[in-house]
Amino acid sequence: MGYLLDTHAFxxxxxxxxxxxxxxxxxxxxxxxxxxLSIVNFWEIAIKLNLEKITIDMSFDELKxxxxxxxxxxxxxxxxxxxxxxxxxxCHKDPFDRILIAQAIQNNLTMITKDSNFAAYPVxxxx
Numbered sequence: 001m002g003y004l005l006d007t008h009a010f011x012x013x014x015x016x017x018x019x020x021x022x023x024x025x026x027x028x029x030x031x032x033x034x035x036x037l038s039i040v041n042f043w044e045i046a047i048k049l050n051l052e053k054i055t056i057d058m059s060f061d062e063l064k065x066x067x068x069x070x071x072x073x074x075x076x077x078x079x080x081x082x083x084x085x086x087x088x089x090x091c092h093k094d095p096f097d098r099i100l101i102a103q104a105i106q107n108n109l110t111m112i113t114k115d116s117n118f119a120a121y122p123v124x125x126x127x
Contacts, residue, residue: 023127028112038099
């Protein structure tokens with residue numbers, strides 16, 4: 001099965017945070033599942049680092065190395081993702097999350113997220 005990680009889920013996973021649910025951790029660690037990160041995850045982290053809204057205990061390049069080490073597949077932004085984005089209601093205002101939602105819909109992926117706002121959209125969610 002395919003899963004797309006929300007940015008917080010990715011950061012919590014690579015940092016071993018107890019904020020990540022046991023269910024989410026088990027899904028991510030299960031080698032039978034295909035885990036995806038979007039380029040949007042890295043875009044969001046870069047912007048929030050520059051705005052000093054988050055801090056991380058590794059370099060930005062090390063984030064990519066962690067993704068590779070954990071066999072996360074990289075999901076680029078495609079035209080169809082943006083087309084779906086134009087059809088989404090404005091229930092959730094975070095532009096990064098809205099693109100992730102569109103990508104999950106377009107690619108038939110289940111989102112791993114704690115964000116309850118995702119439930120307003122036709123996307124599968126686990127936490």
